[in-house]
Amino acid sequence: MKNMENREFISVIEQRRSIRSFENRPVEKEILDKLKELTLRAPSGGNMVMYSIVEVNDRQKKECLAKICDNQIMIEKAPIVWVYLADMQKWVNYFMESGCKEKSGIDVRRPGIGDFHLAMQDTVIAAQTTVLAAEALGLGSCYIGDIIENYEQLQALLDLPPLAAPACCLIMGYPKRPTSPMQRRPPKESIFMENSYAEPHLEELEKMYKDQEDFLREHKTLPYDNNGTIADYYYNRKYTSAFMKEMNRSTEVFLKRWVEGN
Template sequence: MNKIIDVINKRVSLRKYADREISKEHLDTIINSAMRAPTAGNMMLYTMLVIKDKDKKKKLSKTCDNQPFIANAPVVLVFLADMQRWFDYYDHCNVKGYCENHDLGYNGPQESDLLLAASDAIIAAQNAVIAAESLDIGSCYIGDIIENYEIHKEMLNLPDWAFPVAMLCLGYYPEEISRTPRSRFDREYIVFDEEYKRLSKEDFNNMYKNTEKKISKDNKFQAENFGQMMYARKTGSDFSKEMARSVKVALKNWDGRKL
Protein backbone atom coordinates (compact mmCIF):
# COMPACT_ATOMS: atom_id res chain seq x y z
CA MET A 1 0.00 0.00 0.00
CA ASN A 2 1.38 3.44 -0.90
CA LYS A 3 1.88 6.14 1.73
CA ILE A 4 -1.08 8.30 0.73
CA ILE A 5 -3.55 5.42 0.90
CA ASP A 6 -2.06 4.38 4.24
CA VAL A 7 -2.52 7.90 5.63
CA ILE A 8 -6.17 7.97 4.49
CA ASN A 9 -6.98 4.57 5.99
CA LYS A 10 -5.31 5.23 9.36
CA ARG A 11 -6.78 8.68 9.90
CA VAL A 12 -9.11 9.19 12.89
CA SER A 13 -10.98 12.23 14.21
CA LEU A 14 -8.71 13.67 16.89
CA ARG A 15 -10.18 15.57 19.85
CA LYS A 16 -7.19 15.51 22.21
CA TYR A 17 -3.96 17.21 21.18
CA ALA A 18 -0.33 17.28 22.24
CA ASP A 19 0.53 20.35 24.28
CA ARG A 20 2.57 22.14 21.63
CA GLU A 21 1.97 24.65 18.89
CA ILE A 22 1.85 23.65 15.25
CA SER A 23 5.06 24.80 13.59
CA LYS A 24 4.87 27.53 10.96
CA GLU A 25 6.41 25.16 8.43
CA HIS A 26 3.76 22.51 9.02
CA LEU A 27 0.88 25.00 9.04
CA ASP A 28 2.12 26.54 5.79
CA THR A 29 2.32 23.07 4.26
CA ILE A 30 -1.26 22.31 5.30
CA ILE A 31 -2.58 25.60 3.93
CA ASN A 32 -0.63 25.30 0.67
CA SER A 33 -1.91 21.74 0.23
CA ALA A 34 -5.48 22.92 0.77
CA MET A 35 -4.99 25.56 -1.90
CA ARG A 36 -3.92 22.89 -4.39
CA ALA A 37 -7.34 21.25 -4.14
CA PRO A 38 -9.53 20.93 -7.24
CA THR A 39 -11.69 24.01 -7.70
CA ALA A 40 -14.55 24.95 -10.03
CA GLY A 41 -13.18 26.87 -13.01
CA ASN A 42 -9.98 27.53 -11.03
CA MET A 43 -11.99 30.25 -9.26
CA MET A 44 -11.11 29.12 -5.71
CA LEU A 45 -14.56 29.96 -4.37
CA TYR A 46 -13.47 29.74 -0.75
CA THR A 47 -11.58 31.54 1.96
CA MET A 48 -9.68 30.01 4.88
CA LEU A 49 -9.59 31.68 8.28
CA VAL A 50 -6.73 30.66 10.59
CA ILE A 51 -7.88 30.96 14.20
CA LYS A 52 -5.28 30.92 16.98
CA ASP A 53 -6.73 33.49 19.36
CA LYS A 54 -7.66 31.76 22.64
CA ASP A 55 -10.78 33.84 23.23
CA LYS A 56 -12.11 33.15 19.73
CA LYS A 57 -11.47 29.41 20.10
CA LYS A 58 -13.19 29.42 23.49
CA LYS A 59 -16.21 31.21 22.03
CA LEU A 60 -16.31 28.80 19.08
CA SER A 61 -16.25 25.88 21.52
CA LYS A 62 -19.53 27.23 22.93
CA THR A 63 -21.26 28.36 19.73
CA CYS A 64 -20.41 25.09 17.98
CA ASP A 65 -22.63 22.93 20.17
CA ASN A 66 -20.62 23.27 23.39
CA GLN A 67 -17.57 21.14 22.57
CA PRO A 68 -14.77 22.11 25.01
CA PHE A 69 -11.97 20.40 23.05
CA ILE A 70 -12.27 23.07 20.33
CA ALA A 71 -10.78 25.62 22.73
CA ASN A 72 -7.75 23.36 23.28
CA ALA A 73 -6.90 22.87 19.60
CA PRO A 74 -3.67 24.74 18.74
CA VAL A 75 -5.15 25.87 15.40
CA VAL A 76 -8.69 26.07 14.09
CA LEU A 77 -9.31 26.52 10.38
CA VAL A 78 -12.67 27.86 9.19
CA PHE A 79 -13.52 27.27 5.53
CA LEU A 80 -15.89 29.77 3.95
CA ALA A 81 -17.94 29.31 0.81
CA ASP A 82 -16.97 32.69 -0.62
CA MET A 83 -18.56 34.54 -3.52
CA GLN A 84 -17.95 37.94 -1.93
CA ARG A 85 -14.42 38.15 -3.28
CA TRP A 86 -15.55 37.52 -6.86
CA PHE A 87 -18.34 40.10 -6.70
CA ASP A 88 -15.96 42.63 -5.18
CA TYR A 89 -13.68 41.88 -8.12
CA TYR A 90 -16.61 42.24 -10.54
CA ASP A 91 -17.24 45.69 -9.07
CA HIS A 92 -13.55 46.49 -9.50
CA CYS A 93 -13.87 45.46 -13.16
CA ASN A 94 -17.13 47.44 -13.71
CA VAL A 95 -18.98 44.28 -14.66
CA LYS A 96 -22.28 46.08 -14.00
CA GLY A 97 -21.45 48.62 -16.69
CA TYR A 98 -20.38 45.84 -19.02
CA CYS A 99 -23.68 44.04 -18.49
CA GLU A 100 -25.67 47.21 -19.15
CA ASN A 101 -23.76 47.80 -22.41
CA HIS A 102 -24.27 44.21 -23.56
CA ASP A 103 -27.89 43.75 -22.45
CA LEU A 104 -26.98 41.22 -19.77
CA GLY A 105 -28.57 40.91 -16.36
CA TYR A 106 -26.26 41.59 -13.43
CA ASN A 107 -27.42 39.56 -10.44
CA GLY A 108 -25.88 38.64 -7.13
CA PRO A 109 -25.02 35.11 -5.96
CA GLN A 110 -27.85 32.61 -5.54
CA GLU A 111 -28.32 29.19 -3.96
CA SER A 112 -26.49 27.37 -6.75
CA ASP A 113 -23.45 29.61 -6.24
CA LEU A 114 -23.46 28.76 -2.54
CA LEU A 115 -23.53 25.03 -3.28
CA LEU A 116 -20.70 25.32 -5.78
CA ALA A 117 -18.60 27.44 -3.42
CA ALA A 118 -19.34 25.03 -0.56
CA SER A 119 -18.03 22.17 -2.70
CA ASP A 120 -14.83 24.11 -3.36
CA ALA A 121 -14.39 24.88 0.34
CA ILE A 122 -14.96 21.33 1.56
CA ILE A 123 -12.66 19.83 -1.08
CA ALA A 124 -9.95 22.22 0.11
CA ALA A 125 -10.66 21.26 3.72
CA GLN A 126 -10.19 17.58 2.96
CA ASN A 127 -6.86 18.32 1.28
CA ALA A 128 -5.86 20.05 4.51
CA VAL A 129 -6.93 16.99 6.53
CA ILE A 130 -4.81 14.58 4.50
CA ALA A 131 -1.79 16.91 4.45
CA ALA A 132 -2.04 17.37 8.22
CA GLU A 133 -2.36 13.65 8.82
CA SER A 134 0.80 13.00 6.84
CA LEU A 135 2.61 15.36 9.25
CA ASP A 136 1.27 13.52 12.34
CA ILE A 137 -1.19 16.37 12.90
CA GLY A 138 -4.67 15.14 13.71
CA SER A 139 -7.89 16.89 12.82
CA CYS A 140 -11.58 16.94 13.61
CA TYR A 141 -14.32 18.35 11.39
CA ILE A 142 -16.83 20.59 13.15
CA GLY A 143 -20.05 20.82 11.16
CA ASP A 144 -21.60 22.96 13.90
CA ILE A 145 -19.88 26.05 12.47
CA ILE A 146 -23.04 26.21 10.30
CA GLU A 147 -25.03 27.05 13.44
CA ASN A 148 -25.40 30.48 15.05
CA TYR A 149 -24.91 32.34 11.79
CA GLU A 150 -25.45 35.81 13.26
CA ILE A 151 -22.87 35.25 16.02
CA HIS A 152 -20.25 33.81 13.67
CA LYS A 153 -20.91 36.52 11.09
CA GLU A 154 -20.06 39.19 13.64
CA MET A 155 -17.22 37.28 15.31
CA LEU A 156 -15.44 36.51 12.04
CA ASN A 157 -16.38 39.75 10.25
CA LEU A 158 -18.15 37.88 7.47
CA PRO A 159 -19.70 39.73 4.54
CA ASP A 160 -23.08 38.58 3.22
CA TRP A 161 -21.67 36.25 0.55
CA ALA A 162 -19.17 34.36 2.67
CA PHE A 163 -20.66 31.48 4.65
CA PRO A 164 -18.79 29.08 6.99
CA VAL A 165 -19.37 25.55 5.72
CA ALA A 166 -16.61 23.62 7.52
CA MET A 167 -14.27 23.96 10.46
CA LEU A 168 -11.19 21.93 11.34
CA CYS A 169 -9.50 21.58 14.70
CA LEU A 170 -5.81 20.76 14.26
CA GLY A 171 -3.14 19.53 16.64
CA TYR A 172 -0.30 17.03 16.93
CA TYR A 173 -1.19 13.53 18.05
CA PRO A 174 -0.38 12.90 21.74
CA GLU A 175 2.19 10.15 22.21
CA GLU A 176 -0.19 7.96 24.24
CA ILE A 177 -3.10 8.15 21.78
CA SER A 178 -4.45 4.94 20.31
CA ARG A 179 -5.52 5.26 16.68
CA THR A 180 -8.48 3.00 15.99
CA PRO A 181 -10.28 3.98 12.79
CA ARG A 182 -14.04 3.52 13.08
CA SER A 183 -15.75 1.03 10.82
CA ARG A 184 -17.68 2.13 7.74
CA PHE A 185 -20.71 0.63 6.02
CA ASP A 186 -20.05 -2.13 3.52
CA ARG A 187 -19.48 -0.94 -0.02
CA GLU A 188 -22.54 -2.74 -1.42
CA TYR A 189 -24.84 -0.29 0.40
CA ILE A 190 -22.98 2.87 -0.58
CA VAL A 191 -21.61 2.34 -4.08
CA PHE A 192 -23.88 1.52 -7.03
CA ASP A 193 -23.18 1.09 -10.73
CA GLU A 194 -24.76 3.53 -13.15
CA GLU A 195 -27.80 4.62 -11.12
CA TYR A 196 -29.20 5.09 -7.62
CA LYS A 197 -30.59 2.11 -5.73
CA ARG A 198 -33.15 2.28 -2.91
CA LEU A 199 -32.30 -0.16 -0.14
CA SER A 200 -34.72 -2.90 0.89
CA LYS A 201 -35.70 -3.93 4.42
CA GLU A 202 -33.31 -6.85 4.12
CA ASP A 203 -30.54 -4.48 3.03
CA PHE A 204 -31.11 -2.27 6.07
CA ASN A 205 -31.18 -5.25 8.42
CA ASN A 206 -27.83 -6.44 7.07
CA MET A 207 -26.34 -2.95 6.84
CA TYR A 208 -27.04 -2.14 10.50
CA LYS A 209 -26.87 -5.59 12.10
CA ASN A 210 -23.62 -4.87 13.96
CA THR A 211 -24.68 -1.37 14.95
CA GLU A 212 -28.00 -2.55 16.38
CA LYS A 213 -26.13 -4.82 18.80
CA LYS A 214 -24.57 -1.75 20.42
CA ILE A 215 -27.88 -0.11 21.35
CA SER A 216 -28.54 -0.34 25.06
CA LYS A 217 -32.14 -1.07 26.08
CA ASP A 218 -31.96 1.73 28.65
CA ASN A 219 -30.44 4.35 26.31
CA LYS A 220 -31.22 7.96 27.23
CA PHE A 221 -33.27 8.48 24.07
CA GLN A 222 -35.61 5.59 24.91
CA ALA A 223 -35.01 4.41 21.35
CA GLU A 224 -35.96 0.89 20.28
CA ASN A 225 -33.39 0.74 17.48
CA PHE A 226 -30.44 2.58 15.93
CA GLY A 227 -32.59 4.58 13.50
CA GLN A 228 -34.69 6.02 16.31
CA MET A 229 -31.61 6.80 18.34
CA MET A 230 -29.85 8.57 15.48
CA TYR A 231 -32.91 10.66 14.66
CA ALA A 232 -33.17 11.76 18.29
CA ARG A 233 -29.42 12.31 18.61
CA LYS A 234 -28.78 13.98 15.24
CA THR A 235 -31.52 14.70 12.67
CA GLY A 236 -34.25 15.70 15.10
CA SER A 237 -32.00 17.25 17.76
CA ASP A 238 -31.96 20.83 19.01
CA PHE A 239 -28.60 21.51 17.36
CA SER A 240 -29.96 20.26 14.05
CA LYS A 241 -32.92 22.64 14.37
CA GLU A 242 -30.54 25.50 15.11
CA MET A 243 -28.46 24.52 12.09
CA ALA A 244 -31.56 24.63 9.88
CA ARG A 245 -32.57 28.01 11.27
CA SER A 246 -29.08 29.42 10.82
CA VAL A 247 -28.81 28.27 7.20
CA LYS A 248 -32.21 29.76 6.36
CA VAL A 249 -31.07 33.11 7.70
CA ALA A 250 -27.86 32.97 5.66
CA LEU A 251 -29.71 31.89 2.51
CA LYS A 252 -31.63 35.17 2.47
CA ASN A 253 -28.42 36.78 1.23
CA TRP A 254 -28.01 34.27 -1.62
CA ASP A 255 -31.17 35.24 -3.50
CA GLY A 256 -29.73 36.26 -6.89
CA ARG A 257 -30.89 39.85 -6.36
CA LYS A 258 -30.50 42.34 -9.21
CA LEU A 259 -27.40 44.46 -8.60
Protein backbone atom coordinates in the same frame (compact mmCIF):
# COMPACT_ATOMS: atom_id res chain seq x y z
CA MET B 1 -1.63 -2.12 -10.28
CA LYS B 2 1.32 -2.85 -7.98
CA ASN B 3 3.59 -0.31 -9.72
CA MET B 4 0.92 2.34 -9.58
CA GLU B 5 0.33 1.99 -5.85
CA ASN B 6 1.47 4.67 -3.51
CA ARG B 7 1.37 2.62 -0.31
CA GLU B 8 2.18 5.52 1.98
CA PHE B 9 -0.65 7.63 0.64
CA ILE B 10 -3.07 4.71 0.80
CA SER B 11 -2.16 4.12 4.42
CA VAL B 12 -2.69 7.83 5.19
CA ILE B 13 -6.29 7.36 4.05
CA GLU B 14 -6.69 4.00 5.75
CA GLN B 15 -5.29 5.13 9.09
CA ARG B 16 -7.06 8.48 9.38
CA ARG B 17 -9.60 8.89 12.12
CA SER B 18 -11.04 11.94 13.80
CA ILE B 19 -8.81 13.32 16.56
CA ARG B 20 -10.43 15.34 19.32
CA SER B 21 -7.62 15.54 21.83
CA PHE B 22 -4.28 17.17 21.06
CA GLU B 23 -0.80 17.47 22.58
CA ASN B 24 -0.32 20.77 24.30
CA ARG B 25 2.25 22.12 21.83
CA PRO B 26 2.00 24.45 18.88
CA VAL B 27 2.34 23.32 15.29
CA GLU B 28 5.59 24.57 13.73
CA LYS B 29 5.36 27.40 11.20
CA GLU B 30 6.85 25.35 8.36
CA ILE B 31 4.30 22.56 8.93
CA LEU B 32 1.50 25.12 8.97
CA ASP B 33 2.79 26.69 5.75
CA LYS B 34 2.97 23.28 4.07
CA LEU B 35 -0.58 22.53 5.22
CA LYS B 36 -1.78 25.75 3.58
CA GLU B 37 0.14 25.01 0.36
CA LEU B 38 -1.28 21.47 0.16
CA THR B 39 -4.82 22.67 0.90
CA LEU B 40 -4.59 25.04 -2.04
CA ARG B 41 -3.78 22.13 -4.39
CA ALA B 42 -7.44 21.04 -4.04
CA PRO B 43 -9.45 21.22 -7.26
CA SER B 44 -12.07 23.95 -7.53
CA GLY B 45 -14.79 24.83 -10.03
CA GLY B 46 -13.10 26.64 -12.96
CA ASN B 47 -10.08 27.12 -10.64
CA MET B 48 -11.96 30.03 -9.04
CA VAL B 49 -11.03 28.89 -5.52
CA MET B 50 -14.36 30.02 -4.11
CA TYR B 51 -13.43 29.73 -0.48
CA SER B 52 -11.58 31.53 2.28
CA ILE B 53 -10.28 30.05 5.49
CA VAL B 54 -10.25 32.03 8.73
CA GLU B 55 -7.63 30.80 11.17
CA VAL B 56 -8.97 31.53 14.65
CA ASN B 57 -6.05 31.83 17.07
CA ASP B 58 -7.23 34.64 19.37
CA ARG B 59 -7.97 32.98 22.75
CA GLN B 60 -11.19 34.85 23.41
CA LYS B 61 -12.44 34.20 19.90
CA LYS B 62 -11.67 30.50 20.28
CA GLU B 63 -13.65 30.40 23.54
CA CYS B 64 -16.53 32.15 21.85
CA LEU B 65 -16.38 29.77 18.88
CA ALA B 66 -16.47 26.76 21.22
CA LYS B 67 -19.66 28.18 22.78
CA ILE B 68 -21.24 28.89 19.41
CA CYS B 69 -20.45 25.30 18.34
CA ASP B 70 -22.57 23.55 20.96
CA ASN B 71 -20.01 24.11 23.76
CA GLN B 72 -17.36 21.80 22.34
CA ILE B 73 -14.46 22.66 24.65
CA MET B 74 -11.98 20.79 22.42
CA ILE B 75 -12.17 23.77 20.04
CA GLU B 76 -10.65 26.05 22.70
CA LYS B 77 -7.86 23.55 23.33
CA ALA B 78 -7.00 22.76 19.73
CA PRO B 79 -3.73 24.31 18.46
CA ILE B 80 -5.23 25.03 15.03
CA VAL B 81 -8.82 26.09 14.30
CA TRP B 82 -9.74 26.80 10.68
CA VAL B 83 -13.19 28.01 9.67
CA TYR B 84 -13.94 27.33 6.01
CA LEU B 85 -16.14 29.86 4.23
CA ALA B 86 -17.83 29.41 0.87
CA ASP B 87 -16.75 32.72 -0.62
CA MET B 88 -18.31 34.46 -3.62
CA GLN B 89 -17.82 37.84 -1.98
CA LYS B 90 -14.31 38.26 -3.37
CA TRP B 91 -15.40 37.55 -6.96
CA VAL B 92 -18.49 39.75 -6.78
CA ASN B 93 -16.32 42.56 -5.37
CA TYR B 94 -13.79 42.01 -8.15
CA PHE B 95 -16.53 42.02 -10.83
CA MET B 96 -18.10 45.21 -9.45
CA GLU B 97 -14.96 47.12 -8.59
CA SER B 98 -13.21 46.39 -11.89
CA GLY B 99 -16.19 47.45 -14.02
CA CYS B 100 -17.06 44.08 -15.64
CA LYS B 101 -20.67 45.18 -16.15
CA GLU B 102 -19.76 48.38 -17.97
CA LYS B 103 -17.18 46.67 -20.20
CA SER B 104 -19.41 43.71 -21.12
CA GLY B 105 -22.79 45.44 -21.28
CA ILE B 106 -24.23 42.40 -19.45
CA ASP B 107 -26.54 43.17 -16.55
CA VAL B 108 -25.50 42.27 -13.03
CA ARG B 109 -27.34 39.29 -11.57
CA ARG B 110 -27.83 38.31 -7.97
CA PRO B 111 -25.80 35.35 -6.70
CA GLY B 112 -28.15 32.36 -6.44
CA ILE B 113 -28.27 29.00 -4.75
CA GLY B 114 -26.33 27.43 -7.64
CA ASP B 115 -23.40 29.75 -6.86
CA PHE B 116 -23.83 28.80 -3.22
CA HIS B 117 -23.78 25.08 -4.00
CA LEU B 118 -20.71 25.33 -6.20
CA ALA B 119 -18.79 27.46 -3.71
CA MET B 120 -19.75 24.97 -0.97
CA GLN B 121 -18.33 22.13 -3.09
CA ASP B 122 -15.04 24.01 -3.56
CA THR B 123 -14.88 24.68 0.14
CA VAL B 124 -15.58 21.17 1.39
CA ILE B 125 -13.16 19.68 -1.16
CA ALA B 126 -10.48 22.04 0.17
CA ALA B 127 -11.29 21.02 3.75
CA GLN B 128 -10.97 17.32 2.99
CA THR B 129 -7.68 18.04 1.20
CA THR B 130 -6.52 19.69 4.44
CA VAL B 131 -7.61 16.60 6.42
CA LEU B 132 -5.49 14.25 4.31
CA ALA B 133 -2.57 16.67 4.13
CA ALA B 134 -2.67 17.10 7.92
CA GLU B 135 -2.65 13.33 8.38
CA ALA B 136 0.35 13.01 6.04
CA LEU B 137 2.17 15.71 8.03
CA GLY B 138 1.60 13.84 11.33
CA LEU B 139 -1.29 16.00 12.51
CA GLY B 140 -4.76 14.89 13.56
CA SER B 141 -8.00 16.64 12.70
CA CYS B 142 -11.71 16.71 13.41
CA TYR B 143 -14.55 18.46 11.61
CA ILE B 144 -16.88 20.63 13.66
CA GLY B 145 -20.30 20.44 12.04
CA ASP B 146 -21.82 22.86 14.55
CA ILE B 147 -20.10 25.73 12.76
CA ILE B 148 -23.32 26.14 10.75
CA GLU B 149 -25.32 26.84 13.94
CA ASN B 150 -25.87 30.27 15.49
CA TYR B 151 -25.03 32.09 12.27
CA GLU B 152 -25.76 35.54 13.69
CA GLN B 153 -23.12 35.08 16.40
CA LEU B 154 -20.56 33.62 14.00
CA GLN B 155 -21.22 36.40 11.55
CA ALA B 156 -20.47 39.01 14.22
CA LEU B 157 -17.44 37.11 15.56
CA LEU B 158 -15.74 36.76 12.15
CA ASP B 159 -17.21 39.82 10.42
CA LEU B 160 -18.80 37.81 7.63
CA PRO B 161 -20.29 39.63 4.63
CA PRO B 162 -23.38 38.06 2.92
CA LEU B 163 -21.41 36.08 0.32
CA ALA B 164 -18.95 34.44 2.71
CA ALA B 165 -20.98 31.66 4.32
CA PRO B 166 -19.83 29.08 6.87
CA ALA B 167 -19.27 25.65 5.29
CA CYS B 168 -17.26 23.67 7.80
CA CYS B 169 -14.60 23.90 10.47
CA LEU B 170 -11.51 21.84 11.29
CA ILE B 171 -9.59 21.60 14.52
CA MET B 172 -6.06 20.22 14.22
CA GLY B 173 -2.91 19.50 16.17
CA TYR B 174 -0.56 16.70 17.17
CA PRO B 175 -2.74 13.77 18.32
CA LYS B 176 -2.71 12.72 21.96
CA ARG B 177 -2.13 8.97 22.05
CA PRO B 178 -3.67 6.46 22.30
CA THR B 179 -6.24 7.69 19.83
CA SER B 180 -9.88 6.56 19.76
CA PRO B 181 -10.76 3.32 17.90
CA MET B 182 -11.42 3.24 14.16
CA GLN B 183 -15.08 3.84 13.31
CA ARG B 184 -16.76 1.28 11.06
CA ARG B 185 -18.42 1.96 7.70
CA PRO B 186 -21.27 0.40 5.72
CA PRO B 187 -20.25 -2.31 3.20
CA LYS B 188 -19.30 -0.92 -0.20
CA GLU B 189 -22.13 -2.80 -2.01
CA SER B 190 -24.62 -0.72 -0.02
CA ILE B 191 -23.11 2.61 -1.02
CA PHE B 192 -21.97 2.13 -4.62
CA MET B 193 -24.90 1.74 -7.01
CA GLU B 194 -24.93 0.97 -10.71
CA ASN B 195 -26.57 3.21 -13.30
CA SER B 196 -29.58 4.23 -11.19
CA TYR B 197 -30.48 4.92 -7.62
CA ALA B 198 -31.59 1.83 -5.69
CA GLU B 199 -33.70 3.09 -2.80
CA PRO B 200 -32.93 1.05 0.32
CA HIS B 201 -35.63 -0.14 2.74
CA LEU B 202 -35.66 -1.83 6.11
CA GLU B 203 -34.05 -5.14 5.23
CA GLU B 204 -31.20 -3.56 3.27
CA LEU B 205 -30.78 -0.76 5.81
CA GLU B 206 -30.45 -3.19 8.70
CA LYS B 207 -27.68 -4.97 6.80
CA MET B 208 -26.08 -1.69 5.77
CA TYR B 209 -25.66 -0.43 9.33
CA LYS B 210 -25.20 -3.74 11.14
CA ASP B 211 -21.46 -3.34 11.80
CA GLN B 212 -21.93 0.18 13.11
CA GLU B 213 -24.84 -0.95 15.29
CA ASP B 214 -22.72 -3.79 16.70
CA PHE B 215 -20.01 -1.26 17.54
CA LEU B 216 -22.48 0.93 19.44
CA ARG B 217 -23.91 -2.14 21.21
CA GLU B 218 -20.40 -3.23 22.25
CA HIS B 219 -19.89 0.26 23.69
CA LYS B 220 -23.32 0.18 25.37
CA THR B 221 -24.42 3.39 23.72
CA LEU B 222 -27.68 2.25 22.11
CA PRO B 223 -30.89 3.67 23.59
CA TYR B 224 -33.52 1.66 25.46
CA ASP B 225 -30.98 -0.04 27.74
CA ASN B 226 -28.78 -0.93 24.79
CA ASN B 227 -31.67 -2.85 23.12
CA GLY B 228 -32.50 -0.12 20.57
CA THR B 229 -31.30 -0.01 16.97
CA ILE B 230 -28.87 2.35 15.28
CA ALA B 231 -31.95 4.00 13.75
CA ASP B 232 -33.24 4.77 17.28
CA TYR B 233 -29.79 6.08 18.20
CA TYR B 234 -29.54 8.57 15.33
CA TYR B 235 -33.23 9.43 15.44
CA ASN B 236 -33.01 10.42 19.12
CA ARG B 237 -29.50 11.88 19.27
CA LYS B 238 -29.21 13.65 15.93
CA TYR B 239 -32.31 13.83 13.75
CA THR B 240 -34.72 15.14 16.39
CA SER B 241 -32.10 16.96 18.51
CA ALA B 242 -32.15 20.64 19.43
CA PHE B 243 -28.81 21.21 17.67
CA MET B 244 -30.16 19.85 14.38
CA LYS B 245 -33.12 22.18 14.67
CA GLU B 246 -30.72 25.06 15.24
CA MET B 247 -28.56 23.97 12.29
CA ASN B 248 -31.57 24.11 9.99
CA ARG B 249 -32.68 27.51 11.30
CA SER B 250 -29.20 28.99 11.07
CA THR B 251 -28.56 27.62 7.55
CA GLU B 252 -31.81 29.13 6.33
CA VAL B 253 -30.65 32.51 7.67
CA PHE B 254 -27.27 32.52 5.91
CA LEU B 255 -28.70 31.08 2.70
CA LYS B 256 -31.36 33.81 2.65
CA ARG B 257 -28.68 36.43 3.30
CA TRP B 258 -26.54 35.03 0.47
CA VAL B 259 -29.43 35.22 -1.99
CA GLU B 260 -30.88 38.55 -0.81
CA GLY B 261 -27.54 40.20 -0.01
CA ASN B 262 -28.39 42.03 3.20
